[in-house]
Amino acid sequence: MLLFIPVVVFAVLVLVLWLGLSLNPQELPSVLIDKPMPAFAMSTIEGEEVSNIDLPEQIFLLNVWGSYCLPCLVEHPTLMRLSEEGEIPVVGINYKDQDDLAQDWLQTNGNPFAFSIYDMQGRLGIDLGVYGAPETYLVDADGVIRYRHVAVLDEEVWINDFVPAIAELKAVSEQ
Amino acid sequence: MIPELGSFSLILALCLSGLLGTLPLAGAHSGNALWMNLARPLTVGIFVFLGLAISILAWAFATNDFSVSFVAQHSNTLLPMRYKLTAVWGGHEGSFLLWTFMLAGWILSVGTFSRSMPLDFVARVLAVLGLLIFSYILFMLATSNPFDRIVPLPPADGADLNSALQDLAFILHPPTLYMGYVGFSVVFAFAIAALLSGRMDAAWARWSRPWANLSWAILTLGIALGSWWAYYELGWGGYWAWDPVENPPLIAWLLGTALIHSLAVTEKRGVFRSWTVLLAILAFSGSLLGTFITRSGLLTSVHAFASDPDRGLFILGILGVAIGGSLLLFALRAPLMKSEAGFELLSREMFLLTNNLLLVVSAASIFLGTLFPMVYQALTDELISIGPPYFNVVFVPLMLILIAFLGIGPISRWKKTSATYLSKQLGKVLLASMILGVGLPLLVLLEVSIPATVTMIFASWILLSIVKDLAAKVANKSSLEQGLRGLSLSYYGMQTAHFGIAIMLVGVAFTGYFGAERSVLLAAGDSVALGEYEFTQVGTSRVNGPNYFADEVLIEVTRQGELIRQLHPQRRLYIASGTPSTEMAIDPGFFRDLFVTLGEQKDNGAWSMTIYVKPFARWIWLGALFMAFGGSLAAADKRYRRLRVKTNILHSRHHTSPVTASLNPAK
Amino acid sequence: MKPHRQKRLGIILFITAGLAIAAGLTLFALRQNINMFFTPTQVVRGEVTSGVNFRIGGMVKEGSLMQAGDSLQVQFVTTDFVNEVPVSYTGILPDLFREGQGIVAEGQIDISGIFQASRVLAKHDENYMSPEVKAALDAAGASSENYSMALESES
Numbered sequence: 001m002l003l004f005i006p007v008v009v010f011a012v013l014v015l016v017l018w019l020g021l022s023l024n025p026q027e028l029p030s031v032l033i034d035k036p037m038p039a040f041a042m043s044t045i046e047g048e049e050v051s052n053i054d055l056p057e058q059i060f061l062l063n064v065w066g067s068y069c070l071p072c073l074v075e076h077p078t079l080m081r082l083s084e085e086g087e088i089p090v091v092g093i094n095y096k097d098q099d100d101l102a103q104d105w106l107q108t109n110g111n112p113f114a115f116s117i118y119d120m121q122g123r124l125g126i127d128l129g130v131y132g133a134p135e136t137y138l139v140d141a142d143g144v145i146r147y148r149h150v151a152v153l154d155e156e157v158w159i160n161d162f163v164p165a166i167a168e169l170k171a172v173s174e175q
Numbered sequence: 176m177i178p179e180l181g182s183f184s185l186i187l188a189l190c191l192s193g194l195l196g197t198l199p200l201a202g203a204h205s206g207n208a209l210w211m212n213l214a215r216p217l218t219v220g221i222f223v224f225l226g227l228a229i230s231i232l233a234w235a236f237a238t239n240d241f242s243v244s245f246v247a248q249h250s251n252t253l254l255p256m257r258y259k260l261t262a263v264w265g266g267h268e269g270s271f272l273l274w275t276f277m278l279a280g281w282i283l284s285v286g287t288f289s290r291s292m293p294l295d296f297v298a299r300v301l302a303v304l305g306l307l308i309f310s311y312i313l314f315m316l317a318t319s320n321p322f323d324r325i326v327p328l329p330p331a332d333g334a335d336l337n338s339a340l341q342d343l344a345f346i347l348h349p350p351t352l353y354m355g356y357v358g359f360s361v362v363f364a365f366a367i368a369a370l371l372s373g374r375m376d377a378a379w380a381r382w383s384r385p386w387a388n389l390s391w392a393i394l395t396l397g398i399a400l401g402s403w404w405a406y407y408e409l410g411w412g413g414y415w416a417w418d419p420v421e422n423p424p425l426i427a428w429l430l431g432t433a434l435i436h437s438l439a440v441t442e443k444r445g446v447f448r449s450w451t452v453l454l455a456i457l458a459f460s461g462s463l464l465g466t467f468i469t470r471s472g473l474l475t476s477v478h479a480f481a482s483d484p485d486r487g488l489f490i491l492g493i494l495g496v497a498i499g500g501s502l503l504l505f506a507l508r509a510p511l512m513k514s515e516a517g518f519e520l521l522s523r524e525m526f527l528l529t530n531n532l533l534l535v536v537s538a539a540s541i542f543l544g545t546l547f548p549m550v551y552q553a554l555t556d557e558l559i560s561i562g563p564p565y566f567n568v569v570f571v572p573l574m575l576i577l578i579a580f581l582g583i584g585p586i587s588r589w590k591k592t593s594a595t596y597l598s599k600q601l602g603k604v605l606l607a608s609m610i611l612g613v614g615l616p617l618l619v620l621l622e623v624s625i626p627a628t629v630t631m632i633f634a635s636w637i638l639l640s641i642v643k644d645l646a647a648k649v650a651n652k653s654s655l656e657q658g659l660r661g662l663s664l665s666y667y668g669m670q671t672a673h674f675g676i677a678i679m680l681v682g683v684a685f686t687g688y689f690g691a692e693r694s695v696l697l698a699a700g701d702s703v704a705l706g707e708y709e710f711t712q713v714g715t716s717r718v719n720g721p722n723y724f725a726d727e728v729l730i731e732v733t734r735q736g737e738l739i740r741q742l743h744p745q746r747r748l749y750i751a752s753g754t755p756s757t758e759m760a761i762d763p764g765f766f767r768d769l770f771v772t773l774g775e776q777k778d779n780g781a782w783s784m785t786i787y788v789k790p791f792a793r794w795i796w797l798g799a800l801f802m803a804f805g806g807s808l809a810a811a812d813k814r815y816r817r818l819r820v821k822t823n824i825l826h827s828r829h830h831t832s833p834v835t836a837s838l839n840p841a842k
Numbered sequence: 843m844k845p846h847r848q849k850r851l852g853i854i855l856f857i858t859a860g861l862a863i864a865a866g867l868t869l870f871a872l873r874q875n876i877n878m879f880f881t882p883t884q885v886v887r888g889e890v891t892s893g894v895n896f897r898i899g900g901m902v903k904e905g906s907l908m909q910a911g912d913s914l915q916v917q918f919v920t921t922d923f924v925n926e927v928p929v930s931y932t933g934i935l936p937d938l939f940r941e942g943q944g945i946v947a948e949g950q951i952d953i954s955g956i957f958q959a960s961r962v963l964a965k966h967d968e969n970y971m972s973p974e975v976k977a978a979l980d981a982a983g984a985s986s987e988n989y990s991m992a993l994e995s996e997s
Contacts, residue, residue, distance in 0.1 A: 003449070003505065003506040003509045003510065004506045006453065006456075006502045006505065006506070007499065007502040007503050007505075007506055010460075010498055010499055010502050011499065014491065014494065014495045014499065016546070016549070016550055017467070017491055017494075018488075018491060020549045020550075020552075074754075077330070077332070078330075081330060096904060133942065154248070155244070155247055155248065155325065155330055156244070156248050159244060159325060519849065520849065520852050520853070520856075525853070525856075528853070528857075529856075529860070532857060532860050532861070533860075536860070536861065536864040540864070540867075540868045540871075543868060543872070544872070547872065557878070557879070558878075558879035559876050559877060559878055559879055560876075560877045560879065560897055561872070561875055561876060561877070562875045562877055562948075564871075564874070564875045565871045565872060565874070565875035565876075568867075568870075568871035568874070568875070569867055569868050569871045572867065573864070573867075694914050694932070694933045694934055695914070696912065696913060696914055754937075755937050756937060757937060772934070774914075774934030774935070775934070775935075777909070777911060778911070779911065783914050783934050784934070785933075785934055
C-alpha cells in the first residue's frame with residue numbers, strides 16, 4: 001500500500017499544477033472590452049480638430065505612444081509595416097507627451113498613424129484606462145473596443161493575438 | 176520551400192518514433208525477434224530526420240528567412256553569424272527542437288552501445304524512449320512548430336535576439352543542460368524496462384550506471400555554465416539566485432546525485448532496489464518538471480520563455496501520463512523486488528542511505544519553496560514570495576551534514592563497519608582538519624574568522640579523508656605506482672567528484688562571506704576604495720558594435736598605488752530591439768574576481784556603478800568541473816563493459832538475481 | 843528473525859527522525875522567509891505594520907522619479923491608480939526601470955510612511971508585467987472612474 005504514496009502525491013501535484021495554469025499570470029483584463037470607444041473632441045499633434053467621427057469606419061488599431069517611450073520604438077517597425085502595407089489603419093494616441101517632441105519623433109522614425117490624438121493631460125487615457133505607453137486597442141467598424149494589448153506589439157503578438165481576433169470579428173460581421 | 180521540408184522531417188520523425196514506441200514493445204511481449212530488431216534501425220531514422228530538421232532551421236537563420244516566424248522573432252540581419260546559428264535555441268520552439276534532437280542522440284547511442292544486453296531488454300528500453308520522443312515531437316507539431324510561416328506578408332527584418340542571450344556561455348549552456356536533462360530519460364527508460372520485464376536486479380543497475388553517471392556529469396556542467404552565464408551576463412553580482420527556473424535543474428541534479436549513489440548500492444549489494452527504481456523515475460520527473468515550469472509560464476522569471484497556457488496543458492499531459500503511469504507501474508511491480516536488509520546500522524549501505532535521505536530532502540525542500548507561492552495563491556488568492564534566505568537556511572545545513580558523511584562513506588565497509596574501525600581510520604583526519612581549519616585562516620587573515628574556520632574544517636575533512644582512503648588502499652601493495660594503478664576508474668571518478676565538492680565549498684563560502692560590493696557615483700577622475708583595491712573612473716567613450724551602440728567607461732584598478740588592471744564596462748543599446756543592456760567588466764583571477772557593472776550616467780557626466788570584489792569566485796565553477804570530470808571518469812570505467820558479458824550468462828537463468836547469492840558473502 | 847526486525851526498526855526510526863528534523867527545519871525556514879505581497883491601497887489602509895519585510899507592487903507614477911545628483915539615492919511613487927506609496931531606494935535601478943511601468947519592491951515601511959526598499963525588481967523582458975503588479979491593479983478595482991479620481995487628485 002505504501003508503494004502507492006508516490007502516485008497519489010503526484011496526482012495531487014498534477015492537480016495543483018493544473019490549477020496553477022488556470023491562474024494565467026499574464027493576462028490583463030480591460031474594463032472597456034466590448035464597450036464603445038469613449039467620446040472625445042480633441043486636437044491632433046499637428047493641431048487639427050478631431051473627434052469620434054474622424055475614426056476609420058472599419059476595423060482599426062488604436063495605439064498609445066509617446067516620444068519618451070522606448071518600447072514604442074520596438075513596436076514601431078510593426079506598426080509601420082501594418083499601415084504601409086494597408087493591412088489595417090492605425091490611429092495614435094500621443095499620451096502625456098509634448099507635441100513638438102512627438103512631431104520630431106514621427107519625422108525621425110516614420111509616421112504609421114492616420115492621425116495622432118494629442119492627449120497631453122492623459123484625459124482620453126483616463127477614459128480608456130491606459131496603464132502607460134505602449135498599449136494597443138483593437139476597435140471594430142462600429143467604434144466598439146474589442147481587444148486590448150498592454151506592452152509591445154511586435155510581429156509575434158500581431159500574429160498570435162491580433163490576427164485571430166480580427167478574423168473572428170470579420171467572421172461575426174459577415175454572418 | 177525549405178522550411179516546409181523541416182516540418183516534413185518532423186512528421187517523418189514522428190511516424191518513426193510512433194513505430195519505435197510500439198513495435199519493439201509488442202515484440203518483447205510476444206517474443207517476436209523481428210519486431211524487437213526493428214528498434215535499432217528506427218533510432219537511426221529518428222536521429223537523421225531530427226538532425227535534418229534542426230539543420231534546416233539553422234539554414235533559415237543563416238539565410239535570414241524572416242518568413243519563418245521563429246526566425247523573424249529571434250534574429251535580425253545585423254546579428255553576427257554565430258549568434259544567428261545559436262539563436263536556433265534562443266526561443267521556445269527552437270530550443271524544444273534541440274531538446275528533442277538531443278534525446279534522439281541519446282536514443283541512438285543507447286541503440287549502438289547496448290549490443291551486450293539481452294535483446295528483449297534493449298527493445299523495451301528503446302520503446303520507452305520512443306514513446307517519450309513521440310510525445311515531444313507531437314507537442315512540437317501541435318503547439319510550437321519552429322517552421323511556422325508568417326503569412327501572407329513576412330517582415331523585412333527580424334526582431335533581434337534578446338541581448339542577454341548574445342553571449343558565449345549562452346551558446347553552450349542550454350545544449351549542455353538539455354543533454355544532461357535528457358540523459359536521465361535513458362536511466363528512466365532502463366528503470367521502466369526493468370519494471371516491465373520484472374528484471375530488477377544488479378544487472379539492471381550495472382547497465383544503468385554508466386548512463387546515469389554520464390548524464391549526471393553533463394547536467395553538472397550544464398548547471399555550472401548557467402550559473403556562470405548568470406554571473407557575468409546578468410550583472411547582479413551573484414551566481415545563483417534561487418530563481419524558480421534555476422531551481423528545477425538543481426532539483427533534478429540532487430535527485431540524480433542520490434540516484435548514482437543508490438545505483439552503486441543496488442549494483443554492489445543488491446539492496447535498495449525499489450528505492451533506486453523510484454529515484455530513477457523521480458530524477459526524470461525532475462527534468463520534465465523543469466521543462467514544464469520553464470515553458471508553461473506557470474512561474475515568471477528571467478529565464479522563462481514567452482508563455483502559453485495551451486503549451487503548459489500539453490506538457491502537463493505528457494508529464495501526467497509519463498510520470499503518473501510509471502509511478503503506478505512502480506506501485507504494482509515493486510512488491511516483486513523484496514530484498515532483505517542484509518546490513519548493519521553501521522555500514523556503508525547505511526551511510527549511502529543517509530546520503531540519499533539528505534539529497535532527496537534537500538530536493539524536496541527546494542521543490543516546496545519553488546512551488547509554494549503558486550500553491551498558496553491557488554488556495555488563498557493571496558500573493559507571496561519566498562526569498563533566497565529560505566533556500567539558504569534549509570539547503571546549507573543539509574549540505575554541511577552531507578559533507579560530514581561524505582568523509583565517512585567511502586572509508587566505511589559494506590555490510591558492517593565497526594565504530595572502532597571508523598574512529599581509527601578517521602580520528603586523525605578529524606583532528607588534522609580541525610587544526611588546518613583553525614590554523615590556516617589565522618595565518619592568512621591574522622584574525623579569528625568563524626566562517627573561514629568552518630569552511631576550512633569541512634574542506635580539509637573532504638580532502639584529508641580522500642587522501643587517507645587512497646593511502647589505505649595502496650598501503651599493502653608492493654609499490655605506490657602499482658597500488659594507484661590497481662584502483663578502478665570509477666573509484667578515481669568518485670574521489671575526483673568529491674574533491675570537486677571541497678573546491679566548490681571553498682568558492683561558495685569565501686565568495687559569500689568575504690565578497691565585498693559597493694554602489695557608488697563616480698565622475699571622471701573620482702576614485703573609490705574597496706578592500707585593498709582602488710577603482711578610478713578615467714573617462715567615457717562611445718563604442719559601436721555590430722548591432723549596438725555603447726558608452727564605454729574606462730576604470731583603472733590599482734593596488735597599493737600600482738596599476739593592476741583596466742576595466743571597460745559598457746552600457747549598450749541594441750539597435751533592432753531598442754533594449755538597453757549593461758555589459759559588465761570582469762578581471763578574473765584564481766583567488767579573486769573584480770568586476771564593475773554600470774548603472775546610469777547622470778547629467779553631470781558621473782556614472783552610477785556597482786563594484787564587486789569576489790574572492791575565490793572561480794572555485795565555484797572549478798569545483799563543478801572536477802565533479803563533471805569525476806562523473807565522466809566513472810562512466811568510462813571499463814568494468815561496465817567487461818562485466819556485461821558475465822551478466823548475460825547469469826541472465827539466462829530468469830529472474831534470479833545474481834546478487835542473492837552474494838548477499839551473504841563468504842567473508 | 844528477531845535481530846532482523848530490530849535492525850529494520852532501527853533503519854525506519856533513523857529515516858523518520860531524519861525526515862522529521864528536515865520537515866521542522868523547512869517549515870521554520872518557510873515561516874521566516876515568506877514575503878507577503880501588498881498593494882499600495884493595502885499599505886495606505888494600514889494593513890502592514892512597520893518593521894516587517896514585505897513586497898509592494900504597482901506602477902511607477904509618471905513624473906515621480908527623483909534622483910539625487912550626488913548620490914545613488916532615488917525616490918519614486920508607486921501607485922495602483924487608487925492609492926500611492928512613496929518608495930525610497932539607494933542603489934542602481936534595474937536596466938528596464940521606467941516611469942509608467944510596473945515594478946515590485948522589497949523592503950519595509952518606515953514610520954513616516956515611506957517604503958524603504960532593499961531591492962527593486964523590474965523584469966528582463968519588455969513584454970512583462972509582473973503578476974504581482976497585475977494583482978495590485980486588479981485588487982484596487984482599477985476601473986476608469988478610479989483612474990480619473992487618482993489622476994485628478996494629483997493635478
